[in-house]
Every structure is written in C-alpha cells, then in structure tokens.
Amino acid sequence: MERAEILALIALVVSIFLILKVKSMQARINEMKYDIERLEGRPEAYRSPRQDVAASYNAKPLFALEIAPELEQRLQHLLASGKKIEAVKELKDATGLSLKAAKDYVDAMRNR
Numbered sequence: 001m002e003r004a005e006i007l008a009l010i011a012l013v014v015s016i017f018l019i020l021k022v023k024s025m026q027a028r029i030n031e032m033k034y035d036i037e038r039l040e041g042r043p044e045a046y047r048s049p050r051q052d053v054a055a056s057y058n059a060k061p062l063f064a065l066e067i068a069p070e071l072e073q074r075l076q077h078l079l080a081s082g083k084k085i086e087a088v089k090e091l092k093d094a095t096g097l098s099l100k101a102a103k104d105y106v107d108a109m110r111n112r
Helices: 003-040 049-056 069-080 084-095 099-110
Strands: none
Touching: 003 099, 069 084, 069 099, 084 099
C-alpha cells in the first residue's frame, strides 16, 4: 500500500472512533439533563429519552406510568421480599424505561 492509502485508512479509523465517542458522550449528557430536570422538580424530567421518542410517535408517555395491575402486584411482592434490584430490572424490561427512571419509580413505590 502506498503512503496516501495508509494515511487515509488511519484517518477513517480515527473518524469512526471519534463518532463513537461523540455518541457515547451525547448519551451521558442526556442522562445528566434528565437528572438535573428531575432534581429541579420539572415535570418534563419524569420522561426518559425513550419516552420522548414514544411521544414523537403519539404514543402514551411512560412516566405517567400506567403499568398493568399484575406488574404492579409483582413489583410490590418483590419489594416486600426485599428484592429491590429484581423489581427495578423487571420494571425496566417491561416498560422500556431507563435504569435510572425505573429505579426512581421503584423507590417511589417503596415510599408510598
């Protein structure tokens, strides 16, 4: 390979790496934005980025969080058994909430 081809290949690899890094940083910024809004008590903070996508498709927002009664009973049972982590995982899997949002919801259930 010629020197120009090697330099082009290196530039391509570096570009791909930088794109992945930017995407990772954007996800972290979105999570921090969510946390700041939640701490400031803004109502829109109770929506995860996934919910924003769902709202753009006119779907029901998740953090008004109307969960199925069976799921709520299961979560209550897990909490009563001291299995908070399992409750968070189950809620996250069932609703598509972020881990942080699912944890916040389970914590709110415990404090009721």
